Amino acid sequence: MSIELxxxxxxxxxxxxxxxPTRAPARAPAPARTRPRRAASPLKRFYSVIxxxxxxxxxxxxxxxxxxxxxxxxxxxxxxxTLWVRRSLYLAFSIPTTVEILVGFFIAAIxxxxxxxxxxxxxxxxxxxxxxxxxxxxxxxxxxAPVLIIWFGTGLEAKAFIVFLIAFFPIxxxxxxxxxxxEADMLKLFHSMGASSTTTFLKLRLPAALPNIFAGMKIGMSxxxxxxxxxxxxxxxxxLGYYLLYANGxxxxxxxxxxxxLLTVIGVVLYYIVEWSQRLFIPAALIKSADPTQASM
Amino acid sequence: MExxxxxxxxxxxxxxAGAEPLVSLRNVSKTYGSRRRNGADIEALRPVDLDIEAGExxxxxxxxxxGKSTLLSLIAGLSSCTTGDAHIGGGRVAGPYTDLGxxxxxxxxxxxxxxxxxxxxxxxxxxxxxxxxxARAVELLDLVGLAGFEQFLPHELSGGMRQRVAICRALxxxxxxxxxxxxxxxxxAITRDQLTLDFQRFWQRDRRTVVFITHNLVEAVFLGDRVxxxxxxxxxxxxxxxxDLPHPRPLGLRDTPDFARYTARIHEIFIKTxxxxxx
Numbered sequence: 001m002s003i004e005l006x007x008x009x010x011x012x013x014x015x016x017x018x019x020x021p022t023r024a025p026a027r028a029p030a031p032a033r034t035r036p037r038r039a040a041s042p043l044k045r046f047y048s049v050i051x052x053x054x055x056x057x058x059x060x061x062x063x064x065x066x067x068x069x070x071x072x073x074x075x076x077x078x079x080x081x082t083l084w085v086r087r088s089l090y091l092a093f094s095i096p097t098t099v100e101i102l103v104g105f106f107i108a109a110i111x112x113x114x115x116x117x118x119x120x121x122x123x124x125x126x127x128x129x130x131x132x133x134x135x136x137x138x139x140x141x142x143x144x145a146p147v148l149i150i151w152f153g154t155g156l157e158a159k160a161f162i163v164f165l166i167a168f169f170p171i172x173x174x175x176x177x178x179x180x181x182x183e184a185d186m187l188k189l190f191h192s193m194g195a196s197s198t199t200t201f202l203k204l205r206l207p208a209a210l211p212n213i214f215a216g217m218k219i220g221m222s223x224x225x226x227x228x229x230x231x232x233x234x235x236x237x238x239x240l241g242y243y244l245l246y247a248n249g250x251x252x253x254x255x256x257x258x259x260x261x262l263l264t265v266i267g268v269v270l271y272y273i274v275e276w277s278q279r280l281f282i283p284a285a286l287i288k289s290a291d292p293t294q295a296s297m
Numbered sequence: 298m299e300x301x302x303x304x305x306x307x308x309x310x311x312x313x314a315g316a317e318p319l320v321s322l323r324n325v326s327k328t329y330g331s332r333r334r335n336g337a338d339i340e341a342l343r344p345v346d347l348d349i350e351a352g353e354x355x356x357x358x359x360x361x362x363x364g365k366s367t368l369l370s371l372i373a374g375l376s377s378c379t380t381g382d383a384h385i386g387g388g389r390v391a392g393p394y395t396d397l398g399x400x401x402x403x404x405x406x407x408x409x410x411x412x413x414x415x416x417x418x419x420x421x422x423x424x425x426x427x428x429x430x431x432a433r434a435v436e437l438l439d440l441v442g443l444a445g446f447e448q449f450l451p452h453e454l455s456g457g458m459r460q461r462v463a464i465c466r467a468l469x470x471x472x473x474x475x476x477x478x479x480x481x482x483x484x485x486a487i488t489r490d491q492l493t494l495d496f497q498r499f500w501q502r503d504r505r506t507v508v509f510i511t512h513n514l515v516e517a518v519f520l521g522d523r524v525x526x527x528x529x530x531x532x533x534x535x536x537x538x539x540x541d542l543p544h545p546r547p548l549g550l551r552d553t554p555d556f557a558r559y560t561a562r563i564h565e566i567f568i569k570t571x572x573x574x575x576x
Binding site: 053068183185188189190194202207208 | 373375392394395397398399401402403407417422564572
């Protein structure tokens, strides 16, 4: 399905001309399309980096100054050293966790978008499946994880399934919401063009729903990381969640923090992959910059 | 421009004077069922008779909620008549009638499509030849003073410019009938005047049949060959006034006694039907 890419350059209406364009006496001068995007001040781009570095320095200095034992709070340098020394182990444990997140998330994205469409278009589906889908969200996932382990074993399937259960709901809901946002007059316009419901869906409803669908996928991706850790807490013999429990049992706080750092990195990277893939479908200028969804762990 | 006019002549049947009206409404009314249980049905439009000749510019004026938009929906077949029948070009309207263009109060441009692509949506949905449609879209955009803006996104244009794009979209497939539902109501007064003038000039060369809804009686008199004055809810036709002023009408015409006689007449009707309360 092709959804047109727009040129992302931001033009201010004021620049194009007066608020009321007059019929051009000759020809409106073709405005240049090569304006640079409004760039943030160079320093502003590094605000977040500077803030992070400052926090790390305070952390490091505080731990040294008050001689906090590594069991309570390891210094950033200690965590880094642990990460480096155990790099092959961390790498080996990052891979299964990442795979669980990705497999679960992809199934959640496909199922969430599909179910969202189904519930949105079929009143039968809305009256039969929708209540079931809602109640499936009210069951605490942590509570049913042991049952899922019994059903699917301790392999990838059970964990991906838990990831899926946690991640699909926001994707489904935001797909439904997105498909409903189309204005009544817009539908009238399409009717008067003789558009079939398929055409209306492909050219109007689906592209209009994309920003919502992607917002839902971003929340879903954040939750998918939580889902993978929950699954590994319940039953696993590998993965960062498993290692978190193991290191905690050994009172190995630097090991725990090392795993947390890696989980955060994985979560942020995956989140930004979703964010970035959104730009393939939606003109950058239309994406709201203020997005409340954040990678979380 | 010449190409546009000739393409119009080639594709639309020219209806000779004295032939059947292009649009014919007979005893058309609309009643909505109440949403509340035991609630009374809501009569949106009382039975209406109206004939619109090909090439005529008919404006429909009335207050909010008087059934103007309902009337337009019934002509376009976007909702079904409770009583009576709407006919266009001799055929009964049953279901959405597609051989027309509609312009709404909101421009309804798709924000993810460029200006050109927004005009071309009309061709895509109808399955028209892409190359010819593109050529016509570029011509139309040039005609409304938007040459050079083809690759812009809607949010980069002002409200008046966007509404011009919406008009281009409504005309892309060269429909014999153009329906406009308060197309300039959302614009500021100066932009509205400009668009009114520009649209009048366009229409004068084009002579397409236009049904134009407005709550602005000055706009109604200024543009219309005939003004259909509505009664308050439940709407019906209070009176149809022929405007005997030659086109093109300059803006200054609005300040002349001739013009004022028409607006005064409409005011009178508004007071008589209770839309306006006189002291």
